[in-house]
Every structure is written in C-alpha cells, then in structure tokens.
Amino acid sequence: MIQTVEAVVDSTGHVRLLGEVRVDAPRRALVTVLEEPAAVPGEAALLAEVALAADWSRPEEDAAWSYLQPAK
Numbered sequence: 001m002i003q004t005v006e007a008v009v010d011s012t013g014h015v016r017l018l019g020e021v022r023v024d025a026p027r028r029a030l031v032t033v034l035e036e037p038a039a040v041p042g043e044a045a046l047l048a049e050v051a052l053a054a055d056w057s058r059p060e061e062d063a064a065w066s067y068l069q070p071a072k
Contacts, residue, residue: 006047007031008038020051 005019015031055061 009033018047 003021005017005021007015007017009015009031
C-alpha cells in the first residue's frame, strides 16, 4: 500500500516525518522537496497531534505513567 506523509527536510538534508508510517519490512521511498518553506514553528506538533494522541491513549502508556497519577 502506498502511503503519503508530510515531512520537513532541514538544511543538512535530514528528513523528519510529520506523520506516522507503518511498514512490515524495509521499503523504498521517494522524497519530493517542494519550493515552499517549512511550516511555521509549532505547526509540526499540531499536525502530529492526532498520531501522538493515538499512541498516548494506549493502555500500555497509561500503565507506564500510572505511578505519576494521584491515588484514587
């Protein structure tokens, strides 16, 4: 299945994905560098919020951080 995800390429050529990509084995990928500048600072966090929320909402995460929760 082909997947498309937004990314930012910094001035040293490092690519940072702004979304989640799931593959079952190494896959080839194509990177297209656009002429437009990267999004405003902080926008990447907003774009990744949905993907991160799904990860943070897992029972395993709740269990891992439960020691920080006040006793009920």
